[in-house]
Amino acid sequence: QKEVEQDPGPLSVPEGAIVSLNCTYSNSAFQYFMWYRQYSRKGPELLMYTYSSGNKEDGRFTAQVDKSSKYISLFIRDSQPSDSATYLCAMSVSQAGTALIFGKGTTLSVSS
């Protein structure tokens, strides 16, 4: 079993739809959870950063962490064509400075 599982998609939705992106993980030591957005031929851009369980909202984006189920989600409301990108989940244990463990990324396409 891989440490972090993420459905690669592709996921295609119409403009204005609510998008749900998910990752599951196996290591219960993970404490910090991130979502990155990556456009083609660019580096990943940090979208959301959460610690432990709970929800965090930033504009149209909501991140949820359920540590009991080892499951994290990113919701995008009112999706826009500019949201078309690959979304990577990442996580780390509590030790500062250690490397992140990434999912393989989900490719999202939002059509106008």
Added chain:
Amino acid sequence: DGGITQSPKYLFRKEGQNVTLSCEQNLNHDAMYWYRQDPGQGLRLIYYSQIVNDFQKGDIAEGYSVSREKKESFPLTVTSAQKNPTAFYLCASTLQGGNQPQHFGDGTRLSIL
């Protein structure tokens, strides 16, 4: 503007040649990382460094080497021993304390001639 600069954007390697990818950051970050990204594989850690003059191997260090002589610089050399070097290489950095998130540069795409 603070950020992470990777150069060159595109790089071509000939058979048996070593090539060096540059990564510079002006964020005053302590830790720096090199990842490799292949289609369908996600990001895999090559090397990381938490302080100057010290670095550790990641999951796929074979065929690569690094140095950390300055806090702001963490160059990656892809040696001739790396038999499948074609990939997108990403450099990241973060502050050492407080479990800060990593921030990435815009990558270098390496191809074989």
